[in-house]
Amino acid sequence: MRDGDRGNRVVTLEDLRIDGRLPAIKPEGLVLRREHGDEEDTQRESGPPPYGYIKIIGEPDPNWSPTPITKRGPNLSWSFIGPRPMASEYWSGEGNAGGHIADIAPHPTDPNICYIAADTGGIWRTVDGGANWAPLTDTLSIMNHGAVALDPQNPSIVYAGTGSYNAGTSGDGLFRSTDAGATWNRIGTTSQVGSQITDIVVHPTISSTIHLTGSSGYRRSTDNGATWSLRLGSACTSLAVHPTTPNTLYVGRNGQGVYRSTDGGTTLTKLAGGLPASGFSAVYVGLAKSNPNVLYTVFVNGGGILGLYRSADGGTTWTQKAATPNFPNPQGNWNCYLAVSPTNENTVFAGGVDPRYATSGIIRTTDGGDTWTEISDGPSQVHPDHHCMAFGPVGVIWEGNDGGIYKSTNNGDNWTNLNATLGAAQIYNLVQHPTLTNRALGGTQDNGTPERTSSSFSWSQLQVGDGGFSVIDPSTSTNRRYTTYVYLAITRWTGSSAKGISGPWGSDPVNFIAPLVGDPNTANNLLGGTNRVWRTTNATATTPAWAAISTTSNAAGGTINAIAVAKGASNTIYSGSSTGKVYVTTDAANWADRSAGLPSGQISDLVISPTNPAVAYVTFYNTTGARVLRTDNAGVSWTNVTGTLPSGVRANALAVDWDYDLTKPSLYIGAGAGMYFSLDGGAAWTKSNATLPNVNVADLFIDPVARVLVAGTYGRGAWRAGLIDPCPADFNADGSVDDFDYFDFLNALNSVSPAADFNGDTSVDDFDYFDFLNAFNTPC
Numbered sequence: 012m013r014d015g016d017r018g019n020r021v022v023t024l025e026d027l028r029i030d031g032r033l034p035a036i037k038p039e040g041l042v043l044r045r046e047h048g049d050e051e052d053t054q055r056e057s058g059p060p061p062y063g064y065i066k067i068i069g070e071p072d073p074n075w076s077p078t079p080i081t082k083r084g085p086n087l088s089w090s091f092i093g094p095r096p097m098a099s100e101y102w103s104g105e106g107n108a109g110g111h112i113a114d115i116a117p118h119p120t121d122p123n124i125c126y127i128a129a130d131t132g133g134i135w136r137t138v139d140g141g142a143n144w145a146p147l148t149d150t151l152s153i154m155n156h157g158a159v160a161l162d163p164q165n166p167s168i169v170y171a172g173t174g175s176y177n178a179g180t181s182g183d184g185l186f187r188s189t190d191a192g193a194t195w196n197r198i199g200t201t202s203q204v205g206s207q208i209t210d211i212v213v214h215p216t217i218s219s220t221i222h223l224t225g226s227s228g229y230r231r232s233t234d235n236g237a238t239w240s241l242r243l244g245s246a247c248t249s250l251a252v253h254p255t256t257p258n259t260l261y262v263g264r265n266g267q268g269v270y271r272s273t274d275g276g277t278t279l280t281k282l283a284g285g286l287p288a289s290g291f292s293a294v295y296v297g298l299a300k301s302n303p304n305v306l307y308t309v310f311v312n313g314g315g316i317l318g319l320y321r322s323a324d325g326g327t328t329w330t331q332k333a334a335t336p337n338f339p340n341p342q343g344n345w346n347c348y349l350a351v352s353p354t355n356e357n358t359v360f361a362g363g364v365d366p367r368y369a370t371s372g373i374i375r376t377t378d379g380g381d382t383w384t385e386i387s388d389g390p391s392q393v394h395p396d397h398h399c400m401a402f403g404p405v406g407v408i409w410e411g412n413d414g415g416i417y418k419s420t421n422n423g424d425n426w427t428n429l430n431a432t433l434g435a436a437q438i439y440n441l442v443q444h445p446t447l448t449n450r451a452l453g454g455t456q457d458n459g460t461p462e463r464t465s466s467s468f469s470w471s472q473l474q475v476g477d478g479g480f481s482v483i484d485p486s487t488s489t490n491r492r493y494t495t496y497v498y499l500a501i502t503r504w505t506g507s508s509a510k511g512i513s514g515p516w517g518s519d520p521v522n523f524i525a526p527l528v529g530d531p532n533t534a535n536n537l538l539g540g541t542n543r544v545w546r547t548t549n550a551t552a553t554t555p556a557w558a559a560i561s562t563t564s565n566a567a568g569g570t571i572n573a574i575a576v577a578k579g580a581s582n583t584i585y586s587g588s589s590t591g592k593v594y595v596t597t598d599a600a601n602w603a604d605r606s607a608g609l610p611s612g613q614i615s616d617l618v619i620s621p622t623n624p625a626v627a628y629v630t631f632y633n634t635t636g637a638r639v640l641r642t643d644n645a646g647v648s649w650t651n652v653t654g655t656l657p658s659g660v661r662a663n664a665l666a667v668d669w670d671y672d673l674t675k676p677s678l679y680i681g682a683g684a685g686m687y688f689s690l691d692g693g694a695a696w697t698k699s700n701a702t703l704p705n706v707n708v709a710d711l712f713i714d715p716v717a718r719v720l721v722a723g724t725y726g727r728g729a730w731r732a733g734l735i736d737p738c739p740a741d742f743n744a745d746g747s748v749d750d751f752d753y754f755d756f757l758n759a760l761n762s763v764s765p766a767a768d769f770n771g772d773t774s775v776d777d778f779d780y781f782d783f784l785n786a787f788n789t790p791c
Contacts, residue, residue, distance in 0.1 A: 019518040024058055024497075030292070031314025031342045035061040035523050036570055036589075037498045039542070042517035058477065058497065059345035059396065059413075060456055061523055063179030065613060065632050066439055066663070067456075067725055069131065069707035070683035071173075071183035073659030074698075075152030077196050085739045085786070086771035087688070087720065087732040089702040094453065094470035094728055095434035096415075097461040101475040102365070103414050104392025108458045108472075109144075109433025110726070111396075112411025113175060116159045117403030118166050125409055126169060126192070127416055128156035130178060130398075131707055131726030132435030134171050136192055141418055141429030146727070147192035149704035153684050154726050155180040157225070160211035164218045167191040172208025174201075176226050176246065177345055177398075181683065182206045185223065187236065198236030199223075205230070212252045212260075222260065222276060224250050229262045231276040242276050249349075251298035251306070261306065261326060263294030269308050271326050284322070285329035286310075291317045295349040299356035307359055307380070309349050314341035315370075319349075319361070321380050332380030338363035338371035342396065346412070350400035352422075360423065362397030362410070373397055373410065375423050386423040393417055393426050396457060413457040434468070434728045436461070439524045440480045441710045441723025448717050452492060453729055454478030454524070460494045463729075474502060474509075480527040484534045484551075491534075491551065499525035499539050503550070512550070514557030516541045522570050522589070531578045540571025544586050546599065560584075560599045567592040575617040577624035585627055585646070587614030593629055595646045605646025610637045616665040622673060628652075630662035630680065638662040639680065639693055652693025656680065660687060666711035666720060671737045679720055681708030686722060690737045700771055703730055739769070740786040748787065756783050 021042045027033055037043065060067050096107035111130035118124035123140040126147075133148035134156065148154060148171060158172035168189050174182020185199035185208060205227030214220035219235040224247035230239045246265040253259035258275040268286055270279040291310040299305040304325045310317040319335040322328060338361045339347040352358035357379040363371040365387070372387030372395060387393040394414025401409045408419045415430035437456035444450035451463040452473065460478030461470035474494040484491035492504045493512075498521050501513045519541035530536035537550045544561040565571060569589035577583035582599040591611050594602040612633040620626035625645040631638045635658050637651040656662075664681035671677070675692030684705040687696045703722065710723035713734065722730045742752040742759075759767035760780055769779040769786075 025341060028058075028314060028341055031339075031344045032062050033058045033060075033497070033523060035064055037521050037523075039520040040518050043498055043500075059342055060178065062344075064523065066524060066709060067131065067178060067437070067707065068180050068683070069153060069155050069725070070181050070634060070659060070661050071153040072684040072698075072705055073657050075183070075684075075705075077194070085690070085735045085769070085782075086697070086700045087702065087735060088768070088771040088773070089699070089722075089730045089732040091434060091468070091727075092721075092729050092731050093434070093463060093468040094436050094461045095432060095468040096430045097436060097455070097458045097472055098469045099471045100394070100414060100458055101472060102392075103394045103428060103430075106392070106428045107415070107430040108394060109415030109430035110435025110437055110458070111413045111456065112398060112416050112435075113156055113177075114158045114399050115401035115409045115411050115416070116161045116169070117401050117407065117409055118161065119163050120166070120404055122404045122407045124166075125403060126159050126161065127409075127411060128159040128171065129154075129433075129435035129726060130175055131155050131180060131437055133704065133706070133726070134159055134169070134192060135433065135435070137429075141416065141427070142432070144416075144429075144433045146434075146704070147188070148186070148195065149706075149727070150701050151183075151186060151195060151705060152197070153181065153183045154704060154706045155182055157182070157208045158211045160213060162213045162218050163215050164213075168213075168218070170211045170213070170221070171195070172204075172211050172223065172225065174205075174207035174226070176207040176209050176248070180207070182208060185211070185236070199232075199239055203230075203239045209248050210250050212250055215252070215254055215257050217257075220275070222250055222252060224248065224262060229264070229270075229276070229279070242272075243270060243279050248293045249295045249297075251296050253298065253303045254300045255303065259303075259325070261296045261298065263296040263308065265293050266291065267294070268310075269294060269296050269326065282326045282329075284327050285331065286320060287317055292344060293347065295347060297349045297351040297359070299351045300353040302356040305351075305356040307349055307351055309347065309361065311339065311343040311347055314343050315339060316343060316347075319380060334381055334383065335361070336371045336374060336383055338374050340364070340370045342369075346396045346398050348397065348399055350402070353402050358422070360400055360408075362400060362412070364397070365395030367395075369395075373400075373423065387426070391426045391428065435726055436728040437725045438723035438729060439478065439709055439725065441712055441721060441729055442481045442483055443712050443714055443721055444483045445485050445714075446716055447487065448714055448719070450483060451721070451729065452481035452483060452494065453723055454481055454495065456725075462492075473504060479524040482527055482529040482537060485529070486534055493527065493529075493537060493550070495525065495527050497523050499527065499541060501527060501537075501539065512547075512555050514539065514545050514547070514555075516545055516557075516559075519543065520570055522572065526571060526574050528574050528576065530576045530581050532576070532581045536576075536581060538574050538576065538584070540574050540586065542566040542570050544571060544574060544584065561586065561594065561596070561602050564604070565592065565594040565602060566590065572614050573617045575619045575627070577619045578621045580624050583619075583624040585617045585619060585629075587617050587629060589613045591631070593617070593646055597624075597645075603646070605642070608649040609640065615663055618665050618667045620673065621669055626673070628665060628667055628678070630665045632661055632663065634659050634661045639665070639678065641693070652678070652689075654689060654694045654696055656687060656696045663707070663709055664711045666713045668713060668734050670715075670718070677735060677737055679711055679713075681711045681722060683707050686711070688735065690735060699732075702771070702773065703732070740783065740789070742783070753787060
C-alpha cells in the first residue's frame, strides 16, 4: 500500500519484522499503519526489543568481586520504589505482571521451592510456592540471564548462566552458589563458557559433570567447573540428558540440527532419519523422562517453525507432526519452548506468543503431537510471549513469559498468577513529576507504562504494550500525561482518557524507543525525535500541531537519541544522534553542528545547566575512551570529563546535581551494571555501593525538591537515593563546616542513629567516624 502520492509504503508492525524481530530503527519511507481504530487500542500490539538493542545489552562490572567492596567515603543509600507488581496489566487479564522470565529451576522434591532467572533482573527464589519472591544475585557482576539450574543431588547448589542469546544481551560467564543463592562464585568466564548461556544440565548422579549450551556451542566440565572443554562449536539452543543412562545426551545446534552423544558428550553425531537438513535457525529438543526413547524437537524458521518432530527410538528416526500449529509465529527467535511431561511421553507443551493476536500462546498435546489445544487463554489469562516451562514435584508446572511467572497444578488447565512480589520490570525510560515525588511513569518492555501515584510499590498500568519515553505535565492542577509506544507513537492522557497525538513523521526513520521530552518552561511544548527534531507548541490542544524544527542533518544519517531544552530559553535546544552528532539551536530554527571534538559512537544523554544554556554535558554509549564531556560555550568546544570512569563502563544515562557547584557539579552515570558518581565534576568516579543492584541503569532523574536521585533500571524496576552532599561534613546542613557538625555527628554516632551511617554501607561503625573525620578535615 502506498501513502497517498508521496511514494511512501504503508506497513504494519508485522511487515517490519525480520526473522520475527522488529528493527532498532524503522526505515525511512515506511509509514506504520496500526491495526485497530483508535490510538489507544493500537498500542496493544506488542513486540520484542530489537536483537542486541543498545538500551538493553548491559555490560558486566569490570571490577567485580564475589564479596562486594564498599569504598570508603560518601556514597548513596538506595531504596526500591517499585513497580512490584505492575498491576492491572491488560495482557495478564488485568492481573499482575512482574517482568520477563527467561528460565525456571524447580526444586526436585519440594514443590514450594523454585528458582527463576529474570531476563535482565537476576535470579529469584520462592520458598512458599510463589507467594513471595526474593532476589539472590543483586551483587553479581551482571544481571542478564539465560539459564538457571539445580544440582539434582544437592539442590542447594544453584547454577546461573548469564547473557541472553535470544535478546542479544551481554553476559559474564557461569556462576554457582553452594548455599541456595546466598553467595556466589564465577566458575566459568566468557572465554571458557561463552557470553550467552541458553541451557545448563548437571549430571543426575555425578555432580562434578556439568553440561552447558550457549552462543559459543556445547561445553562440558567433568571437574566441577574447574576446566571446560568445547565439544560442539557454534550456537546451541538446548540440551537434554537421559535420566537413567546419562552418557546419552542430545544437543540442539542452531542451523545444523539435533546431535546425540552416547559417551557423555565426548563425541556427538548429527541425527537425520527424517529431520530437516537446512532452512532453520534455533533447534529445541525435549526428552520424555517417563520413556527416554521418546524425543521431541522443534526447528525454528525465522519467526515461525519449520516443523515439530517426534522420535520413539532415541533419535534414530523422526516423524513430523504436521498438525502442530505454527505456535511461536511471528516471534520464533524471541519466544519459543518445548516441554515434555516427566510422567507421560505423549503430553507435550509448546510456548509461543498469544492466541489473541498471533497463532498460539501455550499449546498442549496429549497424543504425542497429533492434536493440540490452546491452554493460555482461560479461565485465567496468561501474559503473552512465552519463554520457558519446568516441571516440579507432585504435578506442579511453572511457566515464564514476558509478564512474569505462573503455576499450574492441573496439567495446564488453570494457571495462577504469581507476580505480586516480583520486581523485575524492564524500564526503558523513567520520568517523575517535578514537584510531586510520588508521581512517576516508567516505560517498560512488553508491560506498557505503569504509573506510580503513591508510596506503594504497586504501580498500575496506564498504557499497554511496550512503553517508552513519557512526559508528565508539571502543573499540579491537571492529571495530564504523555506516553509513547514504539517508533514514537504518542498518547495524551487526561485522567484515564486517552487520545493519540502523534505527528506527521510517519515516513521518517525513528528509533524503536524514540525520545519525547517536555519543555521545562511551558506545559504547551513537547519535542520528539525521529531523524529530525519535531515540536508542538500546543500540546494541550484537541489536535496538537507538530512542526519539524530541524532538518535531517541533525541525525547525520542516523536518528535522534536525545533532546534537551534549556531552562529559561525554550528555543535553545540540544539534540544528540545515533551517529554521535550534537546540534544546537538558540531560535528553534537554525542549528549549528557542535560535534567537533566529540568521540564517535551513539549519544545516550544530554543535560543543560539550569542557569546557563551554554553549559551542557553529553554522554555516549561507548565503553572506552571519552564518554562524558562538558561544554561551556554551547558546544563550540568540549572538555572530556570521563576522568577515572573505568574502561568497560557504558554511560547509558546522566543526571547532574547543580545545586552546590555550577563549575564542578556532581555527576551521576547509569551503567550496564549499577551506577557511578563524581563529586568533582568528572575528575574522580566512584561506583555506587551494593544498595543498588548491579543492574542495567537505563535512566536517571533528579528530584530537585526532595534532593533525591531516581533510577529506572532495565530489569529491577525503579530505585531512589538521597543525593550526596558534596560538602558531606556539613552534618547539620547549616551551610558551614564547624565544631557544631563534629559534635552533632558524635551524638548521632554514639546513639547509633541511622544518620551516622556516613559512608552509606547500611551499618553505623568506626568506619563512619573515620570517614567523617577525613571529610571534616578536607576543605570544600
